[in-house]
Amino acid sequence: MASLEQWLVGGSLALPLLLALAVRIWPVLATKRPLLLGVPALTLASFVSLVLLRDEVPLDPAHTGLALDAVARPLLVAASGVVLAVLAALPKRELTRSHVSAILIIYVGGCWVLLSHGVVSLMLGYLVTAVPILTFKEFRARRLARYSQALSLALVGAGLAWLADAAGTTALSALPAVVTARPGAFGLVVLGLALRLGVFPFQSWLVGLFESAPFGPLIMSVAPMSMLIVVERVITPTVAVTLGEVPGASATLLVISAALAAGMVVVQTHLRRALGWFVVSLHSTIFLGVLDPNPLGHMGGLAMWAASTLALTGFAIVIWALFTRRGDIDLREHSGFHDQTPTLAASFLLFGLACVGLPGTIDFISEDLTLHGSIAHHPVLLVGFLTGVSTLGYAVLFLAFRIFLGPRPPQLVDVRVPDVGTRERAVLVLLGALLLGGGMAPQSIARPLTDGIVSDNADTDGPPHTDTAPLHEAGGAAH
Amino acid sequence: MMSIGLTAALGVSVLAVPVAAFVLLALLSVLPGRRSERLITNLVTGALMLSWLASVATLVSAWGPVTHGGLSVPLGSWFSVPGYSLQTVILLDLPGAVFMTLTTSLLILVAVYSGRYLHREPGFGRFFLLLLLFAIGMLAIAAGGSLDIVFGGWELVGLSSALLIAFFHLREAPVRHGLRAFAVYRACDVGFLAGVVLFHELTHSSVFSEAFPALREHLSPFALNGVALLFVLAAMGKSAMLPFTGWLPRAMEGPTPSSAIFYGALSIHAGPFLLLRLSPLLEHASVARGVVVFVGALTALHATTVGRAQNDIKSKLAYASVAQVSLIWVEVGLGFTTLALVHMAGHATLRTWELLRAPSFLRDWRARETLRGPASKSVRHVLPQAWRDAIYRLTLERWYIDELGGFVVQRVRGFLTALDGLDRALAAQLERAPLPAVETVETVEARRALEREGEVRRGLS
Known part of the structure; x- marks a missing residue:
């Protein structure tokens, strides 16, 4: 007999999927915004209630490989917030069945990945999140993105299958124990993930995707960063068991990726491509945080993941709003939109800086945790990491000044650019309130993540879940 | 004599009042319609005055025995996780109290001055919002009891x-x-x-x-x-x-x-x-x-x-x-x-x-010259002419520090631009698409300069 929690989780996955199918069959449903918002609102409510319940929810893991653990709960809430925001911000002309169904399917795939504790279910979710974005014909980088996604899928799938073969089970929690026997398989997983997250030097497809992919599905596939769950469930425990700290080479690569991508934002000629590099830098930073086996740094990484999901969504929605008004903004000259779009300008600054730890937002706390926890073990890399964060902050202000300030070029003098509409304003205010509210009461974010680590320690007979025991053993010695 | 509790409350209110005013002004600016300049100025000045009163009281108590050597006021944990806690602490000591009083005093002066100076300026509300943000930042530096x-x-x-x-x-x-x-x-x-x-x-x-x-x-x-x-x-x-x-x-x-x-x-x-x-x-x-x-x-x-x-x-x-x-x-x-x-x-x-x-500097200067006569000669004739020229050139160019910084920035920028070009070329190769011609910021600026020069020449001819 299924429990209430199982019904909540199952319904949260099934409803959006059914809506996506219904939209494919009856395209007119794609224009019914109350329906489109109602379903994600329900899923958001159910995930929030699951956070409050704080129970481990096995979803028949023997057959499905799914379970709701404490780490996944806040991330699922964040992902539901993203889909709600994206569907609310979707411009009227993009209320088509292809856009809406792609957004919903990517969302379901992302949630599936976050719930996955088995290799098969994880790869299924991976496939579902990767494919819809590739079905759009309008973006140029399609071939590169297709190859990259396929290669990433193959590498991660092959690596996990190889490890599962050695472990004799497909449960993700069993894989870290056999990594020493199959180091090559572990390498494949890491490489595949680096490719999926667009870490330098594998970023070309992601940056290309940002240049021309439709915004709604793009935000949905990038902002929740659901594939980081593989890092959380396989790679970090492995690192904790075998090495005790992040390997120097990986940390160096991620720091270089974060710093270099942040610098690249400043030399871009167009806004969408700049956003692509921004995301590469952010992904690298969060990857490094989640990868850290030190409990403090790891918790900071997880908090940064949840917080950046919201901040990045807000930032991308502002850029999307600019794109629908003026197309891809030319960054080689000032556009001077501030007088006409003060709310967009303020939102751009708020969300952009929130991604890099603006005081008062949740990211300030998560960045603080990450720095205190992880980087202290790599003092030399500390400067590199901070350079990346600082450059990214500078890049946000650079972009804001280019877009909103300065004299208007002759071709834009008579152009009227409308500020945010009521619907967009509501989305931005809500996201901003969440970020600032979370910054004022960060315990609301920290508590579920803390519970995650504590419950992992206490419950050894439960369903397959993240094996973070080495993390907890080290916990008391953090400071 | 003030009690520790009262001193702590005053110290907190030095920072809390500008924060409240900032939130209020931000909410007002989100609402549609235009706010009167008088309302904005009064709100900001009033908040700063309250903050000033509290900071003066803190300064007085900082000389007293209650906070002698500094009073650290813990306001609780902002957040804590196993192994780490970020404490909200305010430190009330003499340097902090002096800096708080100085900050609030000068900010009141500037707020009053700006109310007239920026009269009918389009960004009037924005200026005061940023002024409050600055006040919060400065007071946090002055009163912060922890590095965070x-x-x-x-x-x-x-x-x-x-x-x-x-x-x-x-x-x-x-x-x-x-x-x-x-x-x-x-x-x-x-x-x-x-x-x-x-x-x-x-x-x-x-x-x-x-x-x-x-x-x-x-x-x-x-x-x-x-x-x-x-x-x-x-x-x-x-x-x-x-x-x-x-x-x-x-x-x-x-x-x-x-x-x-x-x-x-x-x-x-x-x-x-x-x-x-x-x-x-x-x-x-x-x-x-x-x-x-x-x-x-x-x-x-x-x-x-x-x-x-x-x-x-x-x-x-x-x-x-x-x-x-x-x-x-x-x-x-x-x-x-x-x-x-x-x-x-x-x-x-x-x-x-x-x-x-x-x-009003020029008017002041002329008034001073009228009263006192011209300013006295400097000792410039002590140095030989060649030295004076070299020093003048060096100071005029601000010791060439800007050029040095510009050189470094240009090299870094050039490297990043080249790397971006490489990335575009690689992507185009994999896409089997023609490489898009991209003008960099530098080439755009150079082209603009040439266009402006051409326009000037055409205008002259």
Whole structure:
């Protein structure tokens, strides 16, 4: 007999999927915004209630490989917030069945990945999140993105299958124990993930995707960063068991990726491509945080993941709003939109800086945790990491000044650019309130993540879940 | 005599009142319609006055026995996870109280002045919002009892500073200079962040009252100097010490009241105040103190010589400010903390007055000449002509520091642009698509310059 929690989780996955199918069959449903918002609102409510319940929810893991653990709960809430925001911000002309169904399917795939504790279910979710974005014909980088996604899928799938073969089970929690026997398989997983997250030097497809992919599905596939769950469930425990700290080479690569991508934002000629590099830098930073086996740094990484999901969504929605008004903004000259779009300008600054730890937002706390926890073990890399964060902050202000300030070029003098509409304003205010509210009461974010680590320690007979025991053993010695 | 509870409440309200006013003004600005200038000015001035009253009371109590030696007021844990806790602590001591009083006093003056100076300016509300943000940042620096709180304030000061330099955003120069100032801040903030992390790592706390006693017992001179030097780097950026001096005269593009409060009075003194706050750390870090003295002395020489070659009043005042702040650095480095505090308060007040009077400077100057006769001759004839020419050239070019910085930035930018081109080419190759021709910022600017030149020639012909 299924429990209430199982019904909540199952319904949260099934409803959006059914809506996506219904939209494919009856395209007119794609224009019914109350329906489109109602379903994600329900899923958001159910995930929030699951956070409050704080129970481990096995979803028949023997057959499905799914379970709701404490780490996944806040991330699922964040992902539901993203889909709600994206569907609310979707411009009227993009209320088509292809856009809406792609957004919903990517969302379901992302949630599936976050719930996955088995290799098969994880790869299924991976496939579902990767494919819809590739079905759009309008973006140029399609071939590169297709190859990259396929290669990433193959590498991660092959690596996990190889490890599962050695472990004799497909449960993700069993894989870290056999990594020493199959180091090559572990390498494949890491490489595949680096490719999926667009870490330098594998970023070309992601940056290309940002240049021309439709915004709604793009935000949905990038902002929740659901594939980081593989890092959380396989790679970090492995690192904790075998090495005790992040390997120097990986940390160096991620720091270089974060710093270099942040610098690249400043030399871009167009806004969408700049956003692509921004995301590469952010992904690298969060990857490094989640990868850290030190409990403090790891918790900071997880908090940064949840917080950046919201901040990045807000930032991308502002850029999307600019794109629908003026197309891809030319960054080689000032556009001077501030007088006409003060709310967009303020939102751009708020969300952009929130991604890099603006005081008062949740990211300030998560960045603080990450720095205190992880980087202290790599003092030399500390400067590199901070350079990346600082450059990214500078890049946000650079972009804001280019877009909103300065004299208007002759071709834009008579152009009227409308500020945010009521619907967009509501989305931005809500996201901003969440970020600032979370910054004022960060315990609301920290508590579920803390519970995650504590419950992992206490419950050894439960369903397959993240094996973070080495993390907890080290916990008391953090400071 | 005030009780500890009352003193603590007053200390908290110094910071809380501007925060409340900021939130209120931000909410008002989100609402549709236009707010009257009087409402905005009264709201901001009123909040600052309340804050000032509380800070004066704190200052009075700081001299008393209650807070003698500093009163650390814990306001609870902002957040805590196993193994780490970020404490919200306010430190009420004499340097902090002096700085809080100075900050609120000068901010009231500037708020009243700006109400008239920016009358009917399109960004009137924005200016006051940023002024409050700056006030929150400065008061957090002054009252912060832990490095985390001070860092939060430090960041807010940097952000509001850059946004206020770019206040007159319809011209390109203020926007460019605002960005330049922010770039320097961010670069130096790397030092602050690294310092905070390492300080916490070494002392197991960011709270001053907990960490300072542990300094001498647990830390080696190498660690102490290393951490102190990181904070010195952060302070160098905010105080425009060498080699980061270039942004300050350019920052004068902002409205005069903000120039007065930021670059004459408060923001520029945040650097030496941080060093004063960390003086227990500096006491044990002789190398770092040596660096503070050396940087201060060198910058004093630089600012004095370069300031003499400036041909506009605000740049001249900017370099005069840097020269004085450099001397404060020397005082801090030599351990004269009380002298540095007095110097800081005096200089901030004088410089605010001078900058606010800057628009009327020529009239003042002529009035002075009428009363006293022309200014006395300098000792310029002591040096040979060739030396004078060389020195003049050097000072006119601001010791070529800007050129050096520009050279480094250009090289980094060139490398990144090349890398981006490589990425585009690689992507195009994999896509089997033709490589898109992309104009870089440099080529666009060069093309524009040629177009402008062509237009001028056509106009002449």
